[in-house]
Amino acid sequence: MLAEQYRCSKSTIIRTFDELEKKHIVYSSPKSGHYVVKRKHKHNPHQSILDFSSSAPDPSIFPYLDFQHCINKAIDTYQNDLFIYGTPKGLPSLISVVQKQLANYQVFADMETIFVTSGVQQALALLTTIPFPNGKETILIEQPGYHLFIEYLQTHNIPVIGIKRSSEGIDLLQLERLFQTENIKFFYTMPRFHNPLGTSYSKEEKERIAKLAEKYDVFIVEDDYLADLEQDAKADPIYSYDVSGHVIYLKSYSKIMFPGLRIGIAVIPASIAGAFSTYKKILDIDSSMISQAALEIYIKNKMFERHKQKIRSSYFHRTVSLHNTLEKYAKEQGDFWCYTPLKNPCIHTFIQLDKRISTKKLTHRLRQKSIIVETAEHHYLTSFEKEPLLKLNVSNITGQDIKGGIRLILKEIY
Helix, strand or coil, rough: HHHHCCCCCHHHHHHHHHHHCCCEEEEEEECCEECCCCCCCCCCCCCCCECCCCCCCCCCHHHHHHHHHHHHHHHHHHHHHCCCCCCCCCCCHHHHHHHHHHHHHCCCHHHHHHEEECCHHHHHHHHCCCCCCCCCCCCEEECCCHHHHHHHHCCCCCCCEEEEECCCCEHHHHHHHHHHHEEEEEECCCCCCCCCCCCCHHHHHHHHHHHHHHCCEEEEEEEECCCHHHHCCCCCCHHHHCCCCEEEEEECCCCCCCCCCCCCCEEHHHHHHEHHHHHHHHHCHHHHCHHHHHHHHHHHHHHHHHHHHHHHHHHHHHHHHHHHEEEEEEEECCEECCCCCEEECCCCHHHHHECCCCHHHHHHHHHHHHEEEEEEEHHCCCCCCCCCCCECCCCCCHHHHHHHHHHHHHHCCC
16 A cells, blocks of 8 residues: 555545645546546647747746636635626626735726726727717727737728827827817727837826826727736826726736636726626626636735746846847847837837838748748738838747847848
8 A cells, every 4th residue: 555655644645646636647536546647748840939929928837737726716616606697797706806906006996897808809899889978989099009909990990090109109299189189989008018019108108198088088998918017116007197087997817827818807987887887798798707716716815926926027037138139239230120229128029120121021031940020010000101110029939049039030131
């Protein structure tokens, strides 16, 4: 017997097997015994490929086991409640936990204004659809901007116009003119770590945008999808400067945990919360109750905070490597490209290409060298003038691969 073999008590052996079962290392068969779970080790033929185009989080640091434990705990705790229809707003106990978490981002919201959605994309679709109290219809978006939202707007023929955003930010005078003269329903913006530019608005810019929204009765939809990667504790969202109820705050868990979670948070002003709830119920009775219950436990037990620190540290080192490498080569060469250092860099950035460069040929040459890159072309409205930008994201690249990959990319720009 194992107890005799390892010179320990039977209760120790039983507890050990219980732990191994919880970690899905072994499984038990009644009246038969315990067996080791067979693991599939798949060979990845593309492991040598350097993908600078993907913005998905690094699978190697997904919190699989912790979250799996939370799913099991959620089922044990809530049982049948997870397998019936929930509420359009979301699991009340999760909303309570999220309310406290949002306060850490300087987002102080009543529980009645917090909604759980099936990702930020669903929240954007709902906000685009529901009537707003300002009675306006046109959506204003940054250019370049979030490609999936751009695709959604153009596919559904929704009135939309763009405003240029660059490493210097946006032209606030132009923004005011658009607020004043156009029929702007809401301005969709990513103030922090913009996708795909990686830039962030200054405190003054965020304050100004909040004031303009109040002055011209335009709503702001603030997509704070990378708030958990922020290193500057004083970098508050636009929402914190809102005094008139014109800012809608969106938070995602996809980039910090894993995309398959499909849970987003929307903080909706009281003036449109009723319409948002009604339309969400029609579109989607509830977001996954199991995922919500598991996330509640994950946050409540401090697992989220521990994972956040882990991924923030990992991404910070990659960020430093990316930007230091670009700054180094920008001084040595750069006849056909330029890079503008960022005050608050993040995991992704861009380089501006000379208009003489064929981006199609460039991406093809790099692919032949097992390096995947993308331009920012699909981040623009079809009607908006496009800049020749090459996106660089190191979410899935580490260490020397960043330096070596950037060196090879820049070498091919001619």
